[in-house]
Amino acid sequence: MVIGRNAVFGCAANFLRGRKCVFCGSFKVIHTRRGYIKCRGCGKSKSMSRLRREISILQGFYQQQPAYRLAGEIELDESYFGGRRKGVRGRGAKGKSIVFGLLEREGRVYTKVVENVTAETLMQHIAARTRKGSVYYTDAFRGYQSLKRYGKHHVVNHQKQLVDKRTKNHINGIEGFWSYAKHILYNYRGVSKYHFPMYLKEIEYRYNHRGENVFKLFLKLYFGYVSP
Secondary structure, three states, rough: OOHHHHHHHHHHHHOOOOOOOOOOOOOEEEEEOOHHHHOOOOOOOEHHHHHHHHHHHHHHHHHOOOOOOOOOOEEEEEEEEEEOOOOOOOOOOOOOOOEEEEEEEOEEEEEEEEEOOOOOHHHHHHHHHHOOOOOOEEEEEEEEEHHHHEEEEEEEEEOOOOOOOOOOOOOHHHHHHHHHHHHHHOOOOOOOOOHHHHHHHHHHHHHHOOOOOOOHHHHHHHHHHOOO
16 A cells, blocks of 8 residues: 555644644643743743754655765666565665665765666656766666766676776775665564655765764754764
8 A cells, every 4th residue: 555645744733733642642731932842741841943943854755855966976777676476686685675876986865766777767767866077987887878868977898897907996985885774674574665765864974984883873963062
């Protein structure tokens, strides 16, 4: 069953309108002159402006909306996740979620669950998520043939070698991310197709903040500060 956008975010509507306590779920709330919502049940209060900002971040996280564009040297690839049926692997595999990934060398990764890997689909995401004039690295898949319109395009023929011995071109970075993601997902022993995009975005977030204390990042997001 496909759940519509309104149904997905309907659970947050009463929080955004200041009708429900975000801490205990009580509807017994009052609004203060300082712009806070205070609960008469649990006694806790929350700034409405901060609450709206936090829910906006979570909504963007759910909808896979990055607040950045990749630039410089970028590796591109697709990978296939899930599915219990044995058979064809890679492009053409059935019953799996297709994920398109872009990795900025020495930087961030961006992932997106896509319906297909047509040139139109891939170019749409490349144009939206990368800066024109970047240097792109891909395998020899024909869906990337139009990349020269956006920047310099280096191709690695994986049927011959993983790293081009002459040019040193490779996409080892994004392939390393796929291994990282699948290793984490393996620990869950199965993720539903509906919830998979959220798990994927969690993994993307962890990777992009791999040099930071993720626990402190979440504390700061929730409470607005982190004690020294």
